[in-house]
Structure formats: structure tokens, C-alpha cells
Amino acid sequence: MFESIGKMFGKSSSSAKVAKSRLQLVVARERAGIPESKLNQLKSDLYGVISQYFEIDQDSLEIEILNRNGESALTVNTSVNRISR
Secondary structure, X not given: OHHHHHHHOOXXXXXXXXXXXXXXXXXXXXXXXXXXXXXXXXXXXXXXXXOOOEEEOHHHOEEEEEEEOOEEEEEEEOOEEEEOO
């Protein structure tokens, strides 16, 4: 989450950090037992809901499943182009 905030304010991320983040997402998804197809459906559904309120780019929508101390957390990050009226 903090990486996304850093990106928003111009802080660049090295390719190693990006790769590590992607690998963590894959590992977390596997541990949570969520198939890739379900994750893609979730992303599509979230895009539909969020786009009712904000104009966003579907490609910028990021979903993360974090596992810490045996508990999972879902985070959704996206850039907002403007608020829909």
C-alpha cells in the first residue's frame, strides 16, 4: 500500500521491488486458495463497482492479498482520473 502512495508522489520503485511485490501476491493468493480465474473475476467486479463513482483506468487496478500472522487482508489500489457525476 505504501508503495502505491510513493508512486503517486513520484517515488520510483526498482524492478526488484516490483518483482518481489508480484511474487508476494502470487504466494498470498496460493496460500488463500484463490484460483487465478476467481481473482480476475474479483478484479472485474471491483472495477464495475468503483467505476460507478470514479473514472479509473482498468489496467491500473491492483489487488493484493496480504497474509500476516495467519490472517488475510485484501487491498485494492487504483489511480483515479476524476470523480464521476
